Amino acid sequence: xxxxxxxxxxxxxxxxxxxxxxxxxxxxxxxxxxxxxxxxxxxxxxxxxxxxxxxxxxxxxxxxxxxxxxxxxxxxxxxxxxxxxxxxxxxxxxxxxxxxxxxxxxxxxxxxxxxxxxxxxxxxxxxxxxxxxxxxxxxxxxxxxx
Numbered sequence: 145x146x147x148x149x150x151x152x153x154x155x156x157x158x159x160x161x162x163x164x165x166x167x168x169x170x171x172x173x174x175x176x177x178x179x180x181x182x183x184x185x186x187x188x189x190x191x192x193x194x195x196x197x198x199x200x201x202x203x204x205x206x207x208x209x210x211x212x213x214x215x216x217x218x219x220x221x222x223x224x225x226x227x228x229x230x231x232x233x234x235x236x237x238x239x240x241x242x243x244x245x246x247x248x249x250x251x252x253x254x255x256x257x258x259x260x261x262x263x264x265x266x267x268x269x270x271x272x273x274x275x276x277x278x279x280x281x282x283x284x285x286x287x288x289x290x
Contacts, residue, residue: 183220203243207266216244225255249274
């Protein structure tokens with residue numbers, strides 16, 4: 145079932161809700177960026193980071209209706225830790241990593257540099273009020289019936 149947010153048609157209500165969440169969190173986003181190898185990301189996002197070595201993070205995101213992060217175990221988005229591989233035209237030269245976003249902000253993961261190190265990250269690390277924004281985002285999406 146599709147959905148509309150800000151006049152844009154999304155394939156699913158979950159994708160539309162993520163777009164609304166990105167706006168509420170102050171993240172820049174674009175839907176359906178260029179493919180990376182065998183993977184067609186749902187979003188490109190860029191968001192500020194308060195860490196002195198970072199300033200911004202940029203991700204390509206896969207959105208799936210999954211309720212636990214283990215459901216993404218073999219998803220192609222997570223093959224792109226710390227960098228975007230399979231990009232000979234350098235379309236995604238400023239993207240740090242592929243990310244997996246599930247049914248809510250707690251079901252998110254990516255592996256990238258952060259500060260003087262790096263590792264596994266999730267939305268609540270960068271958006272402390274993620275649960276509240278997620279609830280607000282639902283009210284901004286118009287669901288379409290088939």
